[in-house]
Amino acid sequence: MPPVRGRLTHGAPLAPLVWFKSGGAAEWLFEPADVADLETFLYALDPSVPVMGLGLGSNMIVRDGGVPGVVVRLGKAFAKVERLDDTTLKCGGGAPGILVTSQARDAGIGGLEFMRSIPGTVGGFVRMNGGAYGREVKDVLVEAEVVLRSGETRTLALGDLGYTYRHSGLPDGAIVVSATFRGHPEEPAVVQAEMDRIAAAREESQPLRSKTGGSTFKNPEGHKAWQLVDKAGCRGLRRGDAQVSEKHCNFLLNLGDATSADIEGLGEEVRAKVKADSGVTLEWEIQRVGVSA
Secondary structure, eight states: OOOOSSEEEEEEEOGGGSTTOOOOEEEEEEEOSSHHHHHHHHHHSOTTSOEEEESSOTTEEEOTTOEEEEEEEOOGGGOOEEEEETTEEEEETTOBHHHHHHHHHHTTEESOGGGGGSOSBHHHHHHHTOEETTEEGGGTEEEEEEEOTTSOEEEEEGGGGOOBTTBOOOOTTOEEEEEEEEOEEOOHHHHHHHHHHHHHHHHHHSOTTSEEEEEOBOOOTTSOHHHHHHHTTOTTOEETTEEEOSSOTTEEEEOSSOOHHHHHHHHHHHHHHHHHHHSOOOOBOSEEESOOO
16 A cells, blocks of 8 residues: 555445445555645556545445445545535535535535435545435535546536436545535525435434435435335335344334345345336435445
8 A cells, every 4th residue: 555644544444434334355545644745646646446435324335245445535634614605515425414504604615405305425426426305416516626536636627527316427436525505595594404304304304313325215216215115115114233223114124133135135125126116226325435345
């Protein structure tokens, strides 16, 4: 491995870093000191070594055999939020949604409230075109700064990202180090009220205090994934300690000691039952990374 100024750990367990609390280790976990440290490391790293970014681990299954290559996790140095003007914030790739929305509220910027409900970081939002409650990243993104697998830093405008539903055209190994979002002028009290409304809706409908990965499947055209799962008789379905949530059928839960194989296998069983029941093929929204044990 090339020398670093940040922290580079061999065989780092990833289960503590992801919401499902399951899965294997990273061959290498790199927490860069700053953008220059990340650039230098990736430039010097053997091009054959795979690289993957990790945010808060909320939308991810890490398979039990772990993740080969390098997992990059952005720390506090990448979690700053800066106000550029009356409607625009520049946010570090490691900044969580709750920080972005709090800063937007304090700055009198509306339109970013939906990020409050996504349990992830800016880097993940940008890569996955994260969204909720009728809005998504493509509606507010101006540009993103990314460090490519080659170590080159590039600024990409909205049109460069090839956004579709929960997907971007970012190349493998690219790490989002910052993003600029633009909202609209709004009274802080109005922004707070909208965030409170979203928080209440999540509390009512989602299993928030569970070991879960968020929405499991993408909503197919003309359908809601949870309704298809429920109609196929999968509410509460179990495989070991993995369970389809009884509160929200598009969430999978780790009730205790589920392996990632249990969780992913349960998801595949749900997909098969939905296909047999309705003819619809559900697509995974949760990222599944690494190798099986």
